[in-house]
Structure formats: C-alpha cells, structure tokens
Amino acid sequence: MQSTVNYLWHTDDLLGQGATASVYKARNKKSGELVAVKVFNTASYLRPREVQVREFEVLRKLNHQNIVKLFAVEETGGSRQKVLVMEYCSSGSLLSVLESPENAFGLPEEEFLVVLRCVAHVNALSGPKDSLPPKVSPRHEAVPGQRASSPLSAVAGMNHLRENGIVHRDIKPGNILRLLGEEGQSIYKLTDFGAARELDDDEKFVSVYGTEEYLHPDMYERAVLRKPQQKTFGVTVDLWSIGVTLYHAATGSLPFVPFGGPRRNKEMMYRITTEKPAGAIAGTQKEENGPLEWSYTLPVTCRLSLGLQSQLVPILANILEVEQAKCWGFDQFFAETSDILQRVIVHVFSLSQAVLHHVYIHAHNTIAIFLEAVYEQTRVAPQHQKFLFEGHFWVLEPNLSAQHIAHTTASSPLTLLSTASETPKGLAFKDPAQDIPKFFPKVDLQADYTTAKSVLGAGYQALWLARTLLAGQELMLRGLYWETFxxxxxxxxxxxxxxxxxxxxxxxxxxxxxxxxxxxxxxxxxxxxxxxxxxxxxxxxxxxxxxxxxxxxxxxxxxxxxxxxRDQVHADRSIQQIQYCLDKMNLIYKQFKKSRMRPGLGYNEEQIHKLDKVNFSRLAKRLLQLFQETCVQxxxxxxxxxxxxxxxxxxxxxxxxxxxxxxxxxxxxxxxxxxxxxxxxxxxxxxxxxxxxxxxxxxxxxxxxxxxxxxxxxxxxxxxxxxxxxxxxxxxxxxxxxxxxxxxxxxxxxx
Incomplete structure (x- = not known):
C-alpha cells in the first residue's frame, strides 16, 4: 500500500505505466471516492525542472468536460514522490475500446461521433489560433442541429482553451480515457499532458515527444529513425496525430502499415507517410519489398455510413498532410468537424436500390438541399423522389426548412420511392471469413491469443453484418408492402x-x-x-x-x-445462433488472454488449452457457416x-x-x-x-x-x-x- 495525506492505493491496482510515471486506482481516505493517481518515478526527476512542473501547470489551467480533471498535487510519505490526483475514468481508454474484438473493424457510427465530438472539441480548441483565416466552404453555416452541443458552451470552451494555447504532442487512443455518464452514454476525456506545453501563435518547438505510430513524419524521422535534421515543429503535429487516431477509431486499424508492421519496418513506415499522394488517407505494403498501395476512401469493412464517410474523408485527407504549409490549421479543422457535428441525420431507405442511406443535413437548410443530398447518394433526381414514412406518403415542400422532415431512425427511415426501374444492389460488404488466420498446431500462448482475437473480431463483424442484412430484408418487405397497399x-x-x-x-x-x-x-x-x-x-x-x-x-x-x-424474416433465428457461438468463443478468448501473460502451462493446463483451441475453431466454423449459408444466402x-x-x-x-x-x-x-x-x-x-x-x-x-x-x-x-x-x-x-x-x-x- 502507498499513500499521500489524503489518498490511498495498492500497487496491484495499476491502470497504466509509462517511462516516467505509473497510474494507479486510488481512494480518498475520508470519502472513499475513487480517483486516479499518477506517481512519478526516479527517471522523471532527471528531466529539467521546467519539464517536470509543466504537466502540473498545464492541468491547473485547463477546465473542460473532455479533459481529465486535476484534483490535487500531493507527495508520498516516504520517498516524497510527486503525485497527481486526477479524475478516475472507469471504462478504460479509447485504445482498450478499439482493442476489444467487438470493434476490430472500427466503432459503430454513434460511438464514433461521440469520439469525434470529444477529441475535436478538445484538440481543435486547445491549439493556438491559425495565423491565416480558415478556408471554410460555403456550405458551412454556424447554426446547430439536433446533435450539436450547445453553441454557447462550445464557444466558451474554445475561448478558454485557445487563450491557454496548449499543444498536447502525444495524442493517441491510449491517452483518451472513457467513462460512462449517468444515462449510460460514453464520455471521452483527454489525459496525459506530460508532453504538453504552451505554444503561442506561429511559435515552433524542437523537442520530440509522442508514440511512433501516431507521430508526424518530421518528428518520426528524428525521434524514431534518429536522423539529424534541423526542422522545427508547429501545432499541426497534433492534427496529424488526431488524423491517425480518427482513422484508427473509424476502421479499427492504423492508416499506414508497412509489410511486417510499423515497429518492424520503420524505414518503410517513414517512406509511406512521406510519399503519400495528396488526397490519400491510407497506405499499405502487402508484400515484402512490394509496391505501396494507396487508399482514398475508408475500407468497405468500416461500419460508418457512406453519408458520414463522405464528410469525414476530406478532413482526414487534409490533416494527414506531410507538408505543414499544406496541412489545415486548427481553425479549419474545427470548422469542418463542427459542421459534421451540427448536422442532423435523416435515415433514407431507397426501396429500388434496397440500401439504407444516412443523409447528413443542417436543420436550418431547406428541404431542396436535403433532396439534392439524397440525389448525391442515390442518384434519384429530386423530381422523381417520393417518400413514405410509417406507411403514409410524406410530402416534402422544397422551400420549407429541413426541420419539417420526420424524425427518423435506422429502423424507422423515410422510404424513398422512384419511378425508375432498376436492379436492387443491396448492401456492399466483405465476407469476414476472408483472410482470417488459423491456429498453429503447437501451443504458443501469444500466437494463440492473437489468432483467437482476430477470429473473434471477424465473428463480431459477421454478427453486425447479419443484423444489418436482416434489417435490410425487413425494410425491403415493409416498404414494398406499404407501396402496394x-x-x-x-x-x-x-x-x-x-x-x-x-x-x-x-x-x-x-x-x-x-x-x-x-x-x-x-x-x-x-x-x-x-x-x-x-x-x-x-x-x-x-x-x-x-x-x-x-x-x-x-x-x-x-x-x-x-x-x-415478413413472417419468415421475423421467425429467423440466425442472429441468436451466431450470438450463442460468440458467447462461447468469448469465454475461451478471455482464458487465452489470461494465459498469454504466463511463462508457460502445466501438462494438464496445456491439454485443456489444446481442447479450447479445437472448440474455438469448431465454434468459429459454425458461426461463419451460419453467416454465409443462412444470412448471406x-x-x-x-x-x-x-x-x-x-x-x-x-x-x-x-x-x-x-x-x-x-x-x-x-x-x-x-x-x-x-x-x-x-x-x-x-x-x-x-x-x-x-x-x-x-x-x-x-x-x-x-x-x-x-x-x-x-x-x-x-x-x-x-x-x-x-x-x-x-x-x-x-x-x-x-x-x-x-x-x-x-x-x-x-x-x-x-x-
């Protein structure tokens, strides 16, 4: 047990550990309230004093709902080590959320929007103002929609954080903590300001901080490749890290991946990030010494709607820009992300295409603009668009405000009718069974854990797709029934x-x-x-x-x-059968997760481990068979x-x-x-x-x-x-x- 005057913790309750400090779950001695304490080690005191106190000073100045609160700065009794007493976030970090097999292919759209709101509001507001005015496109109008935060609170937060002019310099999913609100909603908070510093407008810095996968290429060159160079860095390095973080949250994977992985092929990692063409948001090398492949869109496995992707991709393309002169500034970034967050979502099911669309529109826009947005996604001209809602024709007068559109959900969308006859294309998706790994015959605890995690992730993707496909069948039948009625x-x-x-x-x-x-x-x-x-x-x-x-x-x-x-669709039980397989697989996966931390297994434990591998493989085969032969067919x-x-x-x-x-x-x-x-x-x-x-x-x-x-x-x-x-x-x-x-x-x- 360790303690300060007011707080107590056990060293087994470790929440995280870095080069200069460890974070523990602690309690207030008087109230029993849970907090997080950051205890600095000996190495931290070898740094210059101004660096040591920087995190204290930064946290004292910041007060924002998406920044972990600093309650006190205390010292341990014996060694008199500095201790930061901070807000405790009980649900891990964004990294732990993304590491969960359920999110192996990225976050669901609603959760991603929560992350975007929290990360964008904190980071876009925390950097200094750009020296040039933002180049905001004409479609941006600062009128909030149904999902936007209060404009007054957003402006207040912006003024507060911009006045402090903070650059974080180590933005990554592991430094974005998650807690659950009173109504079960996710709240993400930025933490670990050990690398943060104040930076005035147009001021540069030369010191290097951060995690290499999320580092700006210029910083990567010096910090990871150890190449001497005289470059200085500005606040846009945070934007690069935000871009990598958002791509990771949207897809479940990193945007730049050389053959063998970022940590094993560092030279190729640097080459991918520096040779990236304008507009590209990802680059991969699939074969050793093979060519680089560039992506200008998010992968088909991404769970974000095409409507949101069309809004997000231009932002990623402009902040994942190597040349700092071409990269957006914080004002531009915040204007564009706020534009997304201030829009309302209108769910539109195209009956002729059998596709559900998410149309992002400002509440103050006219319905004519909404009809044009529907055209952009469906290619159904506005004059040919007619809508049903809950079995009744819904008249949309072009001159009225979009606020007159019905409140829709994914299960209760507007049904788009078209006079044109076309072959329904349905949902485009990739079979999760493609490219999933298989267990090695021998027992390798780390490899078995990694394989189980990948297969389980594919299983959760199959479950999500199965639900989406079944919902699509329901919408097809319901919409066509309404039309014939x-x-x-x-x-x-x-x-x-x-x-x-x-x-x-x-x-x-x-x-x-x-x-x-x-x-x-x-x-x-x-x-x-x-x-x-x-x-x-x-x-x-x-x-x-x-x-x-x-x-x-x-x-x-x-x-x-x-x-x-419709009766047959309602009687379908494939979702429940897939969920049953996943529950069984998840139990085995958790056991593999525990076992990988051990140096080895005894004979009996190893035999059980082998049986678990066999059962896991059998369940995975059954799950994918259900998906392919029942759901897809x-x-x-x-x-x-x-x-x-x-x-x-x-x-x-x-x-x-x-x-x-x-x-x-x-x-x-x-x-x-x-x-x-x-x-x-x-x-x-x-x-x-x-x-x-x-x-x-x-x-x-x-x-x-x-x-x-x-x-x-x-x-x-x-x-x-x-x-x-x-x-x-x-x-x-x-x-x-x-x-x-x-x-x-x-x-x-x-x-």
Missing part, C-alpha cells in the same frame, strides 16, 4: 363498375322504345348516333374494368407473398425476389398509367355526350313548346292541349339521361384522378 385498385374498380351499370341501364332495349320509330326527326337521329357512341364507351370501360381487376388481383397476391416473407435471395417484385409493381404502375390515359379520354367523351344530350334536350323541349302553343291557338278555349305522347316521353327520358350523364362525367373525372394517383407515387398525402 397505397396502390390499391378498389376505388378505381368501383367507379368503373358504377359507370358500366349506368351505361347498361341507359342502353337497354326499353330505353327510347316509344320513339324508336320516329327516326324522321333530326333530333332522334342524333340520339341514335349518341346511343352508338355510348355503347362503344361501355365496351371500353368494360375492358378497363377487367384490366383493373387483373391489377388488383396481382397486387393482392403480391401483398400476401410479402406478408408471408437469404439476403441474396431476398434481393433477387425484391427485384422481381419491384418490376411487377413498376409494370403495374405503368399499366395503370395507360388505363388512366384511357379513362381521361372516356371522361372527355362522356362530357361531350352529356353536352350533346343537353343540346338535343333543348331542341326537343323547344319543339314541344312550339307544338303546345300551336295546339292552344287552334283548339277551343275549354279544351286542354295534349302534346304528343312520344315527344313528352322523349323529353322526360332525355332529362333523366342527361342528369345521369352528368353523374357519369363526374364519376369518370374522379376515376381518372384516382388512377393518376395509383399510376405514380402521389405528391400529396393519401386520404
């Missing part, structure tokens, strides 16, 4: 049948029978011609009715098929089926569009027939009035005029027919409106 033909069929019923009664043999022989009247000739036109119209509507019935049957069958497949089959269904819906929509054109023509003809009937009725009524007038003039006064029964009956029937034709015209017009709504995604909410 909206595209029902019932109303159209009812209107068409009503029109047919009317025409059948209007064209019956008894209609006009009393005047059938009076063809010498010009009006009756017109009625005969009109009757022929109505018969043709009835036949055409009958064909439409039959066509709509076929469409209704087709969509009804498709909906039944969709419901059946079902997903690929669903894509093929989804493509067929989409084509069927597309053909039905086109068919209904043609029916709509026909009904529009029939509507025009019905209106013409109604107008013709009105004219004939006016003429006959006028003739009847004249006949009554003449009869009244020649008949005795007491004799009531008796008009022609045939004409009277004709007038009454025509009046009735005219009113019915008005109703028919109205119904056909309504029918045409409905069909137009069915033949393409409507631009207004469905009633």
């Amino acid at each position: 909206q595209a029902t033909c019932r109303r159209t069929l009812e209107v068409t049948r009503m029109a047919l019923l009317f025409l059948s009664s209007s064209l019956g043999t008894e209609r006009f029978s009393s005047v059938a022989g009076m063809t010498e009247m010009q009006e009756l000739k017109k009625v005969t011609e009109l009757r022929s036109r109505l018969r043709a119209l009835a036949e055409a509507l009958s064909r439409c009715s039959h066509s709509i019935t076929e469409s209704q049957t087709s969509l009804s069958n498709l909906r039944s098929e969709l419901l059946k497949n 079902k997903y690929q089959t669903s894509l093929v089926t989804h493509g067929r269904w989409m084509r069927e819906v597309h053909e039905t929509r086109n068919h209904l569009r043609m029916v709509g054109c026909s009904v529009a023509a029939y509507n025009t003809e019905a209106q013409g027939a109604q107008e013709s009937l009105s004219k004939i009725l006016d003429q006959v009524s006028h003739q009847l009035l004249q006949d009554r007038t003449r009869e009244a003039q020649v008949s005795p006064p007491l004799t009531a005029p008796y008009p022609s029964p045939a004409l009277t009956d004709l007038v009454l029937q025509m009046q009735e027919l005219c009113e019915e034709m008005k109703l028919l015209a109205f119904d056909l017009q309504d029918n045409n409106r409905v069909i137009e709504g069915l033949s393409r995604p409507p631009s207004a909410p469905d009633s």
Whole structure:
C-alpha cells in the first residue's frame, strides 16, 4: 500500500505505466471516492525542472468536460514522490475500446461521433489560433442541429482553451480515457499532458515527444529513425496525430502499415507517410519489398455510413498532410468537424436500390438541399423522389426548412420511392471469413491469443453484418408492402363498375322504345348516333374494368407473398445462433488472454488449452457457416425476389398509367355526350313548346292541349339521361384522378 495525506492505493491496482510515471486506482481516505493517481518515478526527476512542473501547470489551467480533471498535487510519505490526483475514468481508454474484438473493424457510427465530438472539441480548441483565416466552404453555416452541443458552451470552451494555447504532442487512443455518464452514454476525456506545453501563435518547438505510430513524419524521422535534421515543429503535429487516431477509431486499424508492421519496418513506415499522394488517407505494403498501395476512401469493412464517410474523408485527407504549409490549421479543422457535428441525420431507405442511406443535413437548410443530398447518394433526381414514412406518403415542400422532415431512425427511415426501374444492389460488404488466420498446431500462448482475437473480431463483424442484412430484408418487405397497399385498385374498380351499370341501364332495349320509330326527326337521329357512341364507351370501360381487376388481383397476391416473407424474416433465428457461438468463443478468448501473460502451462493446463483451441475453431466454423449459408444466402435471395417484385409493381404502375390515359379520354367523351344530350334536350323541349302553343291557338278555349305522347316521353327520358350523364362525367373525372394517383407515387398525402 502507498499513500499521500489524503489518498490511498495498492500497487496491484495499476491502470497504466509509462517511462516516467505509473497510474494507479486510488481512494480518498475520508470519502472513499475513487480517483486516479499518477506517481512519478526516479527517471522523471532527471528531466529539467521546467519539464517536470509543466504537466502540473498545464492541468491547473485547463477546465473542460473532455479533459481529465486535476484534483490535487500531493507527495508520498516516504520517498516524497510527486503525485497527481486526477479524475478516475472507469471504462478504460479509447485504445482498450478499439482493442476489444467487438470493434476490430472500427466503432459503430454513434460511438464514433461521440469520439469525434470529444477529441475535436478538445484538440481543435486547445491549439493556438491559425495565423491565416480558415478556408471554410460555403456550405458551412454556424447554426446547430439536433446533435450539436450547445453553441454557447462550445464557444466558451474554445475561448478558454485557445487563450491557454496548449499543444498536447502525444495524442493517441491510449491517452483518451472513457467513462460512462449517468444515462449510460460514453464520455471521452483527454489525459496525459506530460508532453504538453504552451505554444503561442506561429511559435515552433524542437523537442520530440509522442508514440511512433501516431507521430508526424518530421518528428518520426528524428525521434524514431534518429536522423539529424534541423526542422522545427508547429501545432499541426497534433492534427496529424488526431488524423491517425480518427482513422484508427473509424476502421479499427492504423492508416499506414508497412509489410511486417510499423515497429518492424520503420524505414518503410517513414517512406509511406512521406510519399503519400495528396488526397490519400491510407497506405499499405502487402508484400515484402512490394509496391505501396494507396487508399482514398475508408475500407468497405468500416461500419460508418457512406453519408458520414463522405464528410469525414476530406478532413482526414487534409490533416494527414506531410507538408505543414499544406496541412489545415486548427481553425479549419474545427470548422469542418463542427459542421459534421451540427448536422442532423435523416435515415433514407431507397426501396429500388434496397440500401439504407444516412443523409447528413443542417436543420436550418431547406428541404431542396436535403433532396439534392439524397440525389448525391442515390442518384434519384429530386423530381422523381417520393417518400413514405410509417406507411403514409410524406410530402416534402422544397422551400420549407429541413426541420419539417420526420424524425427518423435506422429502423424507422423515410422510404424513398422512384419511378425508375432498376436492379436492387443491396448492401456492399466483405465476407469476414476472408483472410482470417488459423491456429498453429503447437501451443504458443501469444500466437494463440492473437489468432483467437482476430477470429473473434471477424465473428463480431459477421454478427453486425447479419443484423444489418436482416434489417435490410425487413425494410425491403415493409416498404414494398406499404407501396402496394397505397396502390390499391378498389376505388378505381368501383367507379368503373358504377359507370358500366349506368351505361347498361341507359342502353337497354326499353330505353327510347316509344320513339324508336320516329327516326324522321333530326333530333332522334342524333340520339341514335349518341346511343352508338355510348355503347362503344361501355365496351371500353368494360375492358378497363377487367384490366383493373387483373391489377388488383396481382397486387393482392403480391401483398400476401410479402406478408408471408415478413413472417419468415421475423421467425429467423440466425442472429441468436451466431450470438450463442460468440458467447462461447468469448469465454475461451478471455482464458487465452489470461494465459498469454504466463511463462508457460502445466501438462494438464496445456491439454485443456489444446481442447479450447479445437472448440474455438469448431465454434468459429459454425458461426461463419451460419453467416454465409443462412444470412448471406437469404439476403441474396431476398434481393433477387425484391427485384422481381419491384418490376411487377413498376409494370403495374405503368399499366395503370395507360388505363388512366384511357379513362381521361372516356371522361372527355362522356362530357361531350352529356353536352350533346343537353343540346338535343333543348331542341326537343323547344319543339314541344312550339307544338303546345300551336295546339292552344287552334283548339277551343275549354279544351286542354295534349302534346304528343312520344315527344313528352322523349323529353322526360332525355332529362333523366342527361342528369345521369352528368353523374357519369363526374364519376369518370374522379376515376381518372384516382388512377393518376395509383399510376405514380402521389405528391400529396393519401386520404
């Protein structure tokens, strides 16, 4: 046990160790509160005094939510070693998070954004202001979105840290600690300011600090390769370290990796970082003495959405820049990262592509800008974009603010409909089974641990992909079901049948029978011609009715098929089976992790270790088999089926569009027939009035005029027919409106 006046710790509770100090978990003697104490060793006192006290002075000046707090500076009782008493972060470091097999291919998007916010806010704000104004692109507007921190607190933190002008000089995942907030959220805090110092604007330094994988190439050349050079370093060296750290967090691996690894091939490591082309964010050498391969995008195994990647990659390209003159300054870096953090995420599932997109947009932007951002990711032009949300059409007026967009999640996105027919491409991914190592036959505790860790990481990636693929199937089925539900033909069929019923009664043999022989009247000739036109119209509507019935049957069958497949997706248990294998593998992995720290194993322990290797391999094989033969195959089959269904819906929509054109023509003809009937009725009524007038003039006064029964009956029937034709015209017009709504995604909410 060791102690100071107020704190107590045991040397077994080691949290971390460096060249000049060790960090332990300690307790306050009075309150029992957990803290971290940094105890400096003898080597630390060999440094100049100004260097010894620098960390104390820096921490005393800083007070930020993403910087580990300094509570006190005390001394041990016997040796009187200096002790820094600091905030205790119980969840390890960002490095320990990335070292976990669950994050072998990088952090999930939500967690990465937390890291970006914490790291960017601290480091971008802690450096001195740039001598030149930032070159911020026009799209950046300092209005916060839903995910942004309070603008006032951000500005206050910026002013506080920039006034102190601190450069850290040893930024890496191991120096970013993690703790859990009261609501279970991650909070990352920068620590270890042993290499930090104050640096004024444009001031340079010559001393070298840092961890070699994260060092700026100029510092790497002198510190690692031991080559004499007269270069000085500015605050941009922290930006390089931040770039490597962010790439590591996004992908789970380092951006620059020579054959054999960074620590074994240092000359090639330096060459990769210095020869990196502009715009490249990673470089690897896959064969000994082989060529260098450059990457300008994040790997396909990265779990960040393409929407976030498109925002992040330009930042990495501009801070992973060797020449300090070309590298962004802190103002530019902070402006760009803040732009990401101030955006809201709108989840959009493209039904035709079967791909979920994350669209990053400012809440104050117009919907027109959002539609353009959707186009950039989906290539669906804004005029062809229609959206469903939770089964209802969601109208997006281009001039409104993006705040009017529905609050979406990955499981409840906007569903994008497109009038274009295309083959769904689905999610692009790499099979985790590729390139995974195998155990060596002999027992090698370190090698076995490393192999188990790699295989377990591939297993967790398979689990994440399996969940993503299953969610994609659910979104495909749900979105298509909603579209077919909206595209029902019932109303159209009812209107068409009503029109047919009317025409059948209007064209019956008894209609006009009393005047059938009076063809010498010009009006009756017109009625005969009109009757022929109505018969043709009835036949055409009958064909439409039959066509709509076929469409209704087709969509009804498709909906039944969709419901059946949704039930199958919900009944899928492959995720649970993969998780079961992972749980078993994880137990073996933890045992291997403990064993690697031992010099060797006894005979019985070694036999158990061998059995564990066999069981681990069997579980891994079963897991990958489940992923490939169940998850992937079902997903690929669903894509093929989804493509067929989409084509069927597309053909039905086109068919209904043609029916709509026909009904529009029939509507025009019905209106013409109604107008013709009105004219004939006016003429006959006028003739009847004249006949009554003449009869009244020649008949005795007491004799009531008796008009022609045939004409009277004709007038009454025509009046009735005219009113019915008005109703028919109205119904056909309504029918045409409905069909137009069915033949393409409507631009207004469905009633």
